[in-house]
Amino acid sequence: MTSLSDPSAPARPFDVHGGADRPRKTYPEVAAATALGWLRQMYLIREFETRCMQSYQDKKIGGFCHVYIGQEAVAVGCTAAVERSDPIVTAYRDHGHALARGMSARACMAEMFGRIGGCAKGKGGSMHMFDRANNLFGGHGIVGAQIPLGVGLAFAAKYEDEVIKGGRSSRVALAFLGDGALNQGAFHEAMNLAGLLDIPCVVICENNGYSMGTHIARGTTMAHRLGVKGAAYGIDSYEVDGMDVLAVYHEMHEICETARRTSRPAFVDMRCYRFKGHSMSDPRKYRGREEEEHWEADDPIQKLREHLLSRAVLTEDAWKQMVKDVRAEVRDSVEWSDASPAPSSEELMRDVFMERWGPYTGSSQPEMLGGAENVPSFEAIDPSKARTPGELA
Numbered sequence: 001m002t003s004l005s006d007p008s009a010p011a012r013p014f015d016v017h018g019g020a021d022r023p024r025k026t027y028p029e030v031a032a033a034t035a036l037g038w039l040r041q042m043y044l045i046r047e048f049e050t051r052c053m054q055s056y057q058d059k060k061i062g063g064f065c066h067v068y069i070g071q072e073a074v075a076v077g078c079t080a081a082v083e084r085s086d087p088i089v090t091a092y093r094d095h096g097h098a099l100a101r102g103m104s105a106r107a108c109m110a111e112m113f114g115r116i117g118g119c120a121k122g123k124g125g126s127m128h129m130f131d132r133a134n135n136l137f138g139g140h141g142i143v144g145a146q147i148p149l150g151v152g153l154a155f156a157a158k159y160e161d162e163v164i165k166g167g168r169s170s171r172v173a174l175a176f177l178g179d180g181a182l183n184q185g186a187f188h189e190a191m192n193l194a195g196l197l198d199i200p201c202v203v204i205c206e207n208n209g210y211s212m213g214t215h216i217a218r219g220t221t222m223a224h225r226l227g228v229k230g231a232a233y234g235i236d237s238y239e240v241d242g243m244d245v246l247a248v249y250h251e252m253h254e255i256c257e258t259a260r261r262t263s264r265p266a267f268v269d270m271r272c273y274r275f276k277g278h279s280m281s282d283p284r285k286y287r288g289r290e291e292e293e294h295w296e297a298d299d300p301i302q303k304l305r306e307h308l309l310s311r312a313v314l315t316e317d318a319w320k321q322m323v324k325d326v327r328a329e330v331r332d333s334v335e336w337s338d339a340s341p342a343p344s345s346e347e348l349m350r351d352v353f354m355e356r357w358g359p360y361t362g363s364s365q366p367e368m369l370g371g372a373e374n375v376p377s378f379e380a381i382d383p384s385k386a387r388t389p390g391e392l393a
Helices: 032-057 072-080 095-101 105-112 146-164 179-183 185-197 227-231 245-262 289-296 300-310 316-339 345-349
Strands: 088-090 136-139 173-178 201-207 236-241 266-271
Touching: 032 072, 032 095, 032 105, 032 245, 032 300, 032 316, 072 095, 072 201, 072 245, 072 300, 088 095, 088 146, 095 105, 095 136, 105 316, 136 146, 146 173, 146 185, 146 201, 173 179, 179 185, 179 201, 185 201, 185 227, 201 245, 227 236, 227 266, 236 245, 245 266, 245 300, 300 316
Parallel strands: 088 136, 088 173, 173 201, 201 266, 236 266
Antiparallel strands: none
């Protein structure tokens, strides 16, 4: 983590972010079980996204589909750095955040398939993963629209802590955005408000170097030093290596705890790289294969795997078993989702307004909540509670 780094040194080969070649730090070790859990989470996201790509090609997933392959360390490390009570909101590349936050592969995949067993009853799809029980307030399809929501979630938490409960602010919100959203007015309005009102929202720019198919330097000023975007509003800004889950966790934990303690916002330039295109329809002609291979060699999953092998925390047999278990879990999610019914025609009239109004029939909880509010366990997590697809209809 560096504060507004000096970009004067020459950039490294295939550097898509600009600025100096910054040497990586050594971070304290975490408990073996924690590190193994992160490895499994990252591999679950990778395998889930691979299956999503296959399912999209098989026409089981419609609309837009933006996979998270290459950026797994960001979602896993950031989620680990905060408390479950801290709200999170993100953009439309959101499957990884949902899984890292605790959503089951079944509930996530069923939403991808547009089925009633999905986290939003199949009506949100790829770009709208919501999990109220885990304080994930969704992926959002309008570029930059989630940033004011993240600031609003932080404001609401602070108001509840300080005004309603008469205590002190104890929560932070995480608001994720892509580097392409930096030029949206919503970003600047939200940052200005957060700086003015001391709102504890950590705004995380997942800077993968490309705004869809446009290199960030072609569309954003000071692309090599994005921290100035936060500094302009009096907000502390940082750069974090998003390709290393240990770096993400340790740096983000310090940043978030500072925001929690001081009840102040922060801005993070999270430098990462997506291994695939912007979406499934992206042929990636704007970058070369050599660049992609360079970044794929920095794979955050393989990096952590090799680190744990070197520490004798992980064995090759244990890794093979982890791969086998994760693949079985994701394969099960595909089969379960494929068998889950599509939303009924009556669902068109639900979730439009919370109260009855005109022809609308109010709202109901998705199957993943079992019909109750804020219940963190549901049939998609616990197979023993699972009903047949016919019973869900």
